[in-house]
Amino acid sequence: MTDFPKHVEFHEEGPREGFQIEPRSYPIEQRARLIDMLxxxxxxRIQVGSFVSPKTVPPMADTESLFEIVPRRAGVRYTALWLNEKGFEKARGVPGLDLEPNLMLYASDAFSRANNNRSMIEMRDQQAAWLDRYSRYGLTVAKVYVMTAFGCNLQGDVPLSAVTDLFRWVIALFRDRGLPLPALVLADTVGRGNPEEVKRRIGAVRNLAPEARIGLHLHDTRGLGSANVYAALQMGIDLFDSSVAGLGGCPFAGHANAAAAGNICTEDMAYLCRELGVETGIDLAALVEAARYAEAIIGRPLNGRVMHTRV
Amino acid sequence: MTDFPKHVEFHEEGPREGFQIEPRSYPIEQRARLIDMLxxxxxxRIQVGSFVSPKTVPPMADTESLFEIVPRRAGVRYTALWLNEKGFEKARGVPGLDLEPNLMLYASDAFSRANNNRSMIEMRDQQAAWLDRYSRYGLTVAKVYVMTAFGCNLQGDVPLSAVTDLFRWVIALFRDRGLPLPALVLADTVGRGNPEEVKRRIGAVRNLAPEARIGLHLHDTRGLGSANVYAALQMGIDLFDSSVAGLGGCPFAGHANAAAAGNICTEDMAYLCRELGVETGIDLAALVEAARYAEAIIGRPLNGRVMHTRV
Structure with missing residues (x-):
């Protein structure tokens, strides 16, 4: 009847996405407890924090200390984000951190330049160098992101061909090196996707390499989060990034700054899966408790819906 | 490729749904201005307010005064809700009010008894009497609602047969009287619907009377609002109730009280339609302005997403 996957995996980004955008830092004890509840x-798979410039992102300056106190549970991967060599070197030295490097490419040249001071093509070359560096360290790149895969707040529309060109290049990059294909992740960085475009772009990427796993990184910026997830599930997608309680949005931000706000909400999408009969391995009641704890930490109503009602 | 309708109609309920749940009343001048912006x-089609007990719903006590100051625009229907004879008599006496009576049935007996002190069957008989009363006044019943059509917060699951039995009865009721069939509205009163069930129940109701228009009244209680609308659009549905800015939800309400919170958000769903190439007749930028004005009236961040970013 449908092409729903049997099992869906959520990669939790709330502890990073949620707290990095806040104007202040929150006690690491509370963030550690939240991570353990998750x-x-x-x-x-839980992204604990990031190793980025403490000047640019002050709330992430204590990620190393956070790793020290997060309890470890068997079978859980505790990951982090870094964007340059300095960050990678820091992350490598952190006990208990699961090094899972990703590559990041941009389908919008304007966005790439604004965020990285590099053109799309320069980013591509840089990421190829990163792949070889990771290989030298014996690290596997499990996910390759194409950011702004559904549009960009700077250049507007992003043609599908910009996305497929990048993934075609990725596939060749890995095949040339005899590496297994990573998950190909379409990232709707600024929340411009709609469900029909989600289906169309998944279909186009799948055509490039039917054996590759495809993932989605979605934002609920314009209220289409659950429609986009549902469309992706109809295409058999079984890998999503998400944030508990929808952490990452900020209702008080100015309208322009909020352009990238609001990851899809883990427990709401886990609820969707449950209702559709798709397994997630998640105890929804426990996850809702975590979402409510996140809200208590932040101290204002968060975007999640299920958390504000009964499961 | 798809069965999307060419044109979708949104029946705006924000001015009633949004303000009736608030613990205080808001100035009618502001509400009149919001209605005119909508x-x-x-x-x-804009539901201005309701004629219900001022003791039970104090913020709606001034609906008559509100009608006095709402400017009238050509082609717009300014409607209201009533639940008993006293309310209907009041509404009949209000100049400028477009009398559009609906019938309301309940697929959950528990919900019907809790909200109306009547069983499902008693409600049915009562609504049949209402239909005849409206006919005597020369009024056409354009919509018949089956509430709790996707589940109930009191009895839990609501079988599909409870919904189809009621609509079968409705169809016979209208046909027996030689009346044109009304729009058959599936109301997800407590936000328990999921997109597959939306499709299944629409399909089942359509089978009863393929010539009848089907509408949906959805709540975003559990974050599946846009997924459910997308599923309905895939089934060709072209009639939705909705609320500007998602008015009707209350993030500060207790978890139990919030069970019915959060109508689907008019401008977010109008944005979805625009992205899918479905016409709505709505100027999205103007509607977003109205949503932001609603937020300014209420004085806290509302549920709408598009209003917090760029269209």
Whole structure:
């Protein structure tokens, strides 16, 4: 009847996405407890924080200390984000951190230049160098992101060909090196996707390499989050990034700054899966407890819906 | 390729749904201005308020005064809700009010008894009497609602047969009287629907009377609002109730009280339609302005997403 996957995996980004955008820092004890509640709910991959410039992103300056106190649970991967060599070197030295490097490419040249001071093509070359560096360290790149895969707040529309060109290049990059294909992740960085475009772009990427796993990184910026996830599930997609309680949005931000706000909400999408009969391995009641705890930490109503009602 | 309708109609309920749940009343001048902004944006049917007990719902006590100051625009229907004879008599006496009576049935006996002190069957008989009363006044019943059509917060699951039995009865009721069939509205009163069930129940109701128009009244209680609308659009549905800015939800309400919170958001769903190439007759930028004005009236961040970013 449908092409729904049997099992869907959520990669939890709330602890990073949620707290990095806040104007202040929150106690690491509370963030550690939240992370442990997320792990206890059945999430198997949790992004704890990032190793980025403490000047640019002050709330992430204590990520190393956070790793020291996060309890470890068997079967859970505790990951982090870095964007340059300095960050990678820091992350390599952190005990208990699961090094899972990703590559990041941009389908919008304007966005790439604004965020990285590099053109799309320069980013591509840089990421190829990163792949070889990771290989030298014996690290596998499991996910390759194409950011702004559904549009860009700077250049507007992003043609499908910009996305498929990049993934075609990625596939060749890995095949040339005899490496297994990573998951190909379409990232709707600024929340411009709609469900029909989600289906169309998934279909186009799948045509490039039917054996590759495809993932989605979605934002609920314009209220289409659950429609986009549902469309992706109809295409058999089984890998999503998401944030507990929808962490990452900020209702008080100016309209322009909020352009990238609001990751899809883990527990709401886990609820969607449950209702559709798709397994997630998540204990929904426990995850809702974690979402409510996140709200208590932040101290204002968060975007999640299920958390504000009964499961 | 798809069965999307060419044109979708949104029946705006924000001015009633949004303000009736608030613990205080808001100035009628502001509410009148909001209603006029909604009409100016292209919405063609706006529920201004309700004629219900001022003791039970104090913020609606001034609905009559509100009608006095709402400017009238050509082509726009300014409607109201009533639940008993006293309310209907009041509404009949209000100049400028477009009398559009609906019938309301309940697929959950528990919900019907809790909200109306009547069983499902008693409600049915009562609504049949209402239909005849409306006919005597020369009024056409354009919509018949089956509430709790996707589940109930009191009895839990609501079988599909409870919904189809009621609509079968409705169809016979209208046909027996030689009346044209009304729009058959599936109301997800407590936000328990999921997109597959939306499709299944629409399909089942359509089978009863393929010539009848089907509408949906959806709540975003559990974050599946846009997924459910997308599923309905895939089934060709072209009639939705909705609320500007998602008015009707209350993030500060207790978890139990919030069970019915959050109508689907008019401008977010109008954005979805625009992205899918479905016409709505709505000027999205103007509607977003109205949503932001609603937020300014209420004085806290509302649920709408598009209003917090760029269209």
């Amino acid at each position: 792990a206890a709910s059945g999430l198997r | 009409a100016a944006s292209g919405l063609r």
